[in-house]
Amino acid sequence: MQISLEEQFQQKIDQEIKIEPKDWMPEKYRHTLIRQISQHAHSEVVGMLPEGNWITRAPSLKRKAILLAKVQDEAGHGLYLYSAAETLGISRDEMYEQLHSGRAKYSSIFNYPTLNWADIGAIGWLVDGAAIMNQVPLCRTSFGPYARAMVRVCKEESFHQRQGFECLWVLSKGTEEQKKMCQDAINRWWWPCLMMFGPKDDESPNTMQNMQWKIKRFTNDALRQKFVDMIAEQIKLLGMKLPDPDLKWNEATAHYDYGKINWDEFWQVVQGNGPCNKERLAARKNAWDEGAWVREAATAHAEKNQIKISSMLHPNDINLGS
Amino acid sequence: MKIKAKNDSAFIQYLLHLGDNALIMSHRNSEWCGHGPALEQDIALTNIALDQIGQARNFYQYAAVLINESSNEKQTEDSLAYLRDAWDFKNCLLVELPNGDWGQTILKQFLISAYQYYLYLELQNIQDEQLAAIAAKSVKELNYHLRWSADWVMRLGDGTSESKKRMTDAIDAVWSYTYELFEVAEYENILSVEMQCKIREAWIEKIKTVFGKATLAIPNSQWKQRGGKLGVHTEHLGYILAEMQFLQRAYPGSEW
Numbered sequence: 001m002q003i004s005l006e007e008q009f010q011q012k013i014d015q016e017i018k019i020e021p022k023d024w025m026p027e028k029y030r031h032t033l034i035r036q037i038s039q040h041a042h043s044e045v046v047g048m049l050p051e052g053n054w055i056t057r058a059p060s061l062k063r064k065a066i067l068l069a070k071v072q073d074e075a076g077h078g079l080y081l082y083s084a085a086e087t088l089g090i091s092r093d094e095m096y097e098q099l100h101s102g103r104a105k106y107s108s109i110f111n112y113p114t115l116n117w118a119d120i121g122a123i124g125w126l127v128d129g130a131a132i133m134n135q136v137p138l139c140r141t142s143f144g145p146y147a148r149a150m151v152r153v154c155k156e157e158s159f160h161q162r163q164g165f166e167c168l169w170v171l172s173k174g175t176e177e178q179k180k181m182c183q184d185a186i187n188r189w190w191w192p193c194l195m196m197f198g199p200k201d202d203e204s205p206n207t208m209q210n211m212q213w214k215i216k217r218f219t220n221d222a223l224r225q226k227f228v229d230m231i232a233e234q235i236k237l238l239g240m241k242l243p244d245p246d247l248k249w250n251e252a253t254a255h256y257d258y259g260k261i262n263w264d265e266f267w268q269v270v271q272g273n274g275p276c277n278k279e280r281l282a283a284r285k286n287a288w289d290e291g292a293w294v295r296e297a298a299t300a301h302a303e304k305n306q307i308k309i310s311s312m313l314h315p316n317d318i319n320l321g322s
Numbered sequence: 323m324k325i326k327a328k329n330d331s332a333f334i335q336y337l338l339h340l341g342d343n344a345l346i347m348s349h350r351n352s353e354w355c356g357h358g359p360a361l362e363q364d365i366a367l368t369n370i371a372l373d374q375i376g377q378a379r380n381f382y383q384y385a386a387v388l389i390n391e392s393s394n395e396k397q398t399e400d401s402l403a404y405l406r407d408a409w410d411f412k413n414c415l416l417v418e419l420p421n422g423d424w425g426q427t428i429l430k431q432f433l434i435s436a437y438q439y440y441l442y443l444e445l446q447n448i449q450d451e452q453l454a455a456i457a458a459k460s461v462k463e464l465n466y467h468l469r470w471s472a473d474w475v476m477r478l479g480d481g482t483s484e485s486k487k488r489m490t491d492a493i494d495a496v497w498s499y500t501y502e503l504f505e506v507a508e509y510e511n512i513l514s515v516e517m518q519c520k521i522r523e524a525w526i527e528k529i530k531t532v533f534g535k536a537t538l539a540i541p542n543s544q545w546k547q548r549g550g551k552l553g554v555h556t557e558h559l560g561y562i563l564a565e566m567q568f569l570q571r572a573y574p575g576s577e578w
Contacts, residue, residue: 045356045361048355048356048364049356052355052356052357055352055353055355056349056352056353056565056566057565057566057568057569058569059404059569059570059576059578060400060404060570060578061345061375061378061379061382061399061400061403062379063578064352064375065372065375065376065379068352068355068368068371068372068375069372071355071356071368072355072365072368072369072372075356075361075364075365075368076365078361079361079362079365082361117569117578170577170578171578173577174576174577175573175576177573177576178573178576283356283357286357287356287357287358287359288359290357290359290423290424291358291359291360291424292359293482293484293485293488294359294360294363294424294425294478294485295359295360296481296482296484296485297477297478297481297482297484297485298477298481300481300482300485301476301477301478301480301481302477304480
């Protein structure tokens with residue numbers, strides 16, 4: 001009995017066999033992955049900006065080195081992810097074009113500003129913490145290149161999360177002003193971090209299909225709850241407070257209850273009206289546009305060199321065209 | 323920073339000079355992080371900035387030990403980086419110049435990397451064990467900085483007509499700051515005259531070779547900008563320090 005390509009594909013997924021770039025796949029699967037992986041790559045690269053904002057002002061040489069290395073890691077993640085997406089038949093330049101024209105999104109969290117030094121710790125602890133919740137299951141996602149890229153990304157992200165916590169830990173044991181910085185950063189990053197998990201399950205139309213294809217392994221709400229439960233415990237060590245009067249342990253569910261998320265703010269930021277949407281996109285576009293002459297020169301130089309090399313090897317074979 | 327007569331030695335000043343060159347250059351390079359012309363190059367330049375911070379920390383830590391050993395002061399790598407004013411900084415003017423475009427950044431990096439590479443090669447063999455060890459570690463890093471920046475000078479010089487023009491403009495803008503690299507301050511007498519000549523000759527040879535391949539010319543101008551090594555800086559350094567030192571100055575005595 002013959003089975004359709006679509007059925008074969010789903011069988012592989014059900015048997016936990018990874019889908020590889022040359023395998024047949026439904027167009028919608030390919031399309032969903034390109035969207036998700038490129039969005040993830042863009043998030044890494046745009047995410048360099050809010051943290052990069054404090055590199056020149058880092059308060060000690062050690063912190064400066066840690067921050068530089070961290071932001072460099074994010075660039076590296078961008079590279080692995082763009083490469084993973086390229087295996088699906090889209091070029092990095094096309095993905096950049098989608099980002100710059102506003103057609104592709106990146107994580108809204110990076111549209112919030114870094115206003116004091118503790119924001120660097122809070123991004124590591126909370127933003128990377130939330131990202132890890134989302135990303136660890138992606139190490140087992142059905143598309144091979146994405147899953148393999150995520151293994152490496154997750155290792156580095158969990159390191160970043162510990163560094164972020166340690167940065168806040170030092171501040172939380174410091175002077176009154178440092179404690180104030182720490183609490184201020186937590187107050188501003190907490191709610192946007194909860195929004196990082198995406199809309200509530202009943203308002204997330206793609207979740208079911210993505211779970212069936214094992215692109216996604218857990219629902220938005222399940223991951224969000226896991227994050228709340230983790231952070232609600234960790235914050236006790238810092239002696240700080242989460243800005244949610246409704247946060248409390250629920251014996252019956254064995255989870256923390258938490259307050260209502262402001263979904264209007266979420267959609268506003270997604271639509272481009274967050275505090276830094278314009279600056280972030282402008283900074284990326286500017287880097288790309290200002291770098292055009294550099295990339296052109298590198299290409300021109302490589303072409304000239306190839307002609308030089310091939311003329312050394314086969315002096316009679318060169319055809320320089322008319 | 324006040325150093326007592328006994329430990330106000332040329333050697334400590336020399337260590338600070340080496341550390342300041344590395345730190346200020348790192349600061350400038352780190353300004354590019356997230357804004358480079360291609361992701362791979364963003365990573366490369368950030369890598370160099372990281373190496374330079376590492377070098378600065380090694381020099382400052384060593385200087386702090388020597389200062390503290392012979393005085394009541396409690397200097398640390400951070401007090402040396404964050405609590406001195408511009409007149410105490412002994413970096414060459416070249417490293418504090420604004421980045422300009424990618425071409426100017428590359429050119430500055432190439433000129434200083436070639437200098438540091440040949441300098442550290444010599445310092446590896448110096449009498450002082452600790453300084454020799456720092457130089458030996460750094461020279462490996464400089465090997466990469468020099469190769470990377472030289473490759474880019476060649477690409478941009480011998481790339482398009484626009485890139486060539488930008489490189490020529492960059493050379494015009496910064497060349498007068500290169501002479502200071504070889505104007506020997508008193509505290510540099512740890513280097514023998516022979517070593518100094520060797521470094522200078524190797525440097526100019528390298529510049530000629532790479533400029534040659536890049537189809538770029540060394541300017542005829544002999545105008546020399548100087549002062550950094552003695553603590554007389556450009557207007558730019560004050561802004562670098564204002565930014566870099568902000569938290570340490572605003573919240574003195576805090577642990578970070």
